[in-house]
Amino acid sequence: MLNNLRAKILSFQFKSIRRFVIFFLSKIPKDLERAIIFGDSLNHLIMITPLRYLFKFSIPSNIKASLYDLEFESPLISASFKDDISSLLQWQLVGIGGVTYKTVLKSPSVGNLRPRIQEVRYKGDYAILNSLGLPTKGVKKFISSFVSKKMTNFNRPIGISIGGKNPEEYFEVFKEIEHHLNSLNYAHFFYEINISCPNTSDGKCLSDDLENLKELLLKFRNTSSRIIVVKVSPDSPDNDIIEICNILVQIPTTAINIGNSKYVRADKVGLSSKSFSMDGGGLSGKNLYGNTLRLVKLVSSKYDIPIIATGGVSSYDNVRELLDNGASLTGVATLLVTDPFQIPLINHRLSSD
Numbered sequence: 130m131l132n133n134l135r136a137k138i139l140s141f142q143f144k145s146i147r148r149f150v151i152f153f154l155s156k157i158p159k160d161l162e163r164a165i166i167f168g169d170s171l172n173h174l175i176m177i178t179p180l181r182y183l184f185k186f187s188i189p190s191n192i193k194a195s196l197y198d199l200e201f202e203s204p205l206i207s208a209s210f211k212d213d214i215s216s217l218l219q220w221q222l223v224g225i226g227g228v229t230y231k232t233v234l235k236s237p238s239v240g241n242l243r244p245r246i247q248e249v250r251y252k253g254d255y256a257i258l259n260s261l262g263l264p265t266k267g268v269k270k271f272i273s274s275f276v277s278k279k280m281t282n283f284n285r286p287i288g289i290s291i292g293g294k295n296p297e298e299y300f301e302v303f304k305e306i307e308h309h310l311n312s313l314n315y316a317h318f319f320y321e322i323n324i325s326c327p328n329t330s331d332g333k334c335l336s337d338d339l340e341n342l343k344e345l346l347l348k349f350r351n352t353s354s355r356i357i358v359v360k361v362s363p364d365s366p367d368n369d370i371i372e373i374c375n376i377l378v379q380i381p382t383t384a385i386n387i388g389n390s391k392y393v394r395a396d397k398v399g400l401s402s403k404s405f406s407m408d409g410g411g412l413s414g415k416n417l418y419g420n421t422l423r424l425v426k427l428v429s430s431k432y433d434i435p436i437i438a439t440g441g442v443s444s445y446d447n448v449r450e451l452l453d454n455g456a457s458l459t460g461v462a463t464l465l466v467t468d469p470f471q472i473p474l475i476n477h478r479l480s481s482d
């Protein structure tokens with residue numbers, strides 16, 4: 130009861146401060162990234178002081194979910210979109226059941242030119258359009274910094290999202306990370322393979338060549354026994370998603386994540402070339418939900434593959450509906466930046482089902 134009230138007050142304050150920061154930092158010239166950088170620094174300050182305990186909510190013990198042998202205290206996990214430890218720590222404190230790191234590539238890259246992320250309205254709903262272009266520290270730097278005691282103290286699963294410009298690069302990144310994970314005395318990891326690319330410069334993805342995908346997954350499987358999740362794009366035709374499932378059912382301990390952000394042209398969401406450096410980008414937020422649910426139903430009606438449902442999840446009703454229709458876990462990204470205190474409120478409602 131008291132925790133719910135605290136979550137509601139914090140949610141109101143968080144949303145007000147966020148609007149204030151966006152108003153002052155991201156309007157002229159329009160660039161949401163300035164507000165994000167400021168917000169991340171503020172969050173980092175909070176996370177290194179005792180103020181972080183304001184964010185701490187326990188997870189009710191009766192809402193556990195699992196993915197093969199990995200146990201999640203809550204079915205809500207963070208989708209792959211950030212790699213700064215302070216953000217991941219904040220979400221664990223509010224009650225996320227597991228976290229997924231932003232996609233890591235072999236070599237460092239700064240991604241696309243700014244402005245490359247903006248708040249937009251799409252079909253009446255708030256949404257984010259991003260064409261970050263997978264900025265990454267590169268695998269070497271990632272390995273040297275990604276596991277912190279503060280994170281592993283939560284004892285919750287950690288997903289590592291892997292990307293690449295070609296199958297060889299994916300495998301190199303995978304091998305380096307696997308080698309490192311084998312040297313740790315923390316075992317709650319899973320891999321996620323990001324095969325979609327709504328905003329890479331050449332538009333080529335692993336999802337364009339499913340033979341390559343199958344070969345690569347088999348190589349991964351022969352190298353590691355950890356869970357491998359394949360994250361698909363909502364832009365893929367249903368037939369391709371079915372084909373991917375046909376591959377996954379042949380490879381043990383795999384799962385599907387449905388899915389990534391959806392490609393939309395910048396001018397379709399009211400952005401001029403001055404406020405968005407690319408022709409379009411990946412749209413995320415509430416408007417994706419209908420298609421996420423449709424794809425979850427499609428896959429769960431035909432296959433016995435664990436599903437992580439990501440895309441537009443923003444409420445208890447969404448989470449309940451996805452779980453009832455066959456999802457094992459639900460991933461959230463936009464909700465964590467707009468209103469992370471919904472997580473304890475959703476956890477609480479799930480516990481009363």
Ligand SMILES: Cc1cc2nc3c(=O)[nH]c(=O)nc-3n(C[C@H](O)[C@H](O)[C@H](O)COP(=O)(O)O)c2cc1C
Pocket residue numbers: 208209210211231232246257259261263290323360388389390412413414415417439440441442460461462463464
């Ligand atoms: C700023 C931003 C960066 C993202 N980066 C990645 C990424 O590196 N890898 C990935 O698989 N998905 C990435 N995503 C997609 C999210 O993981 C998620 O699939 C998508 O946003 C839909 O979920 P949502 O509606 O809850 O935001 C990113 C999304 C956003 C908004």
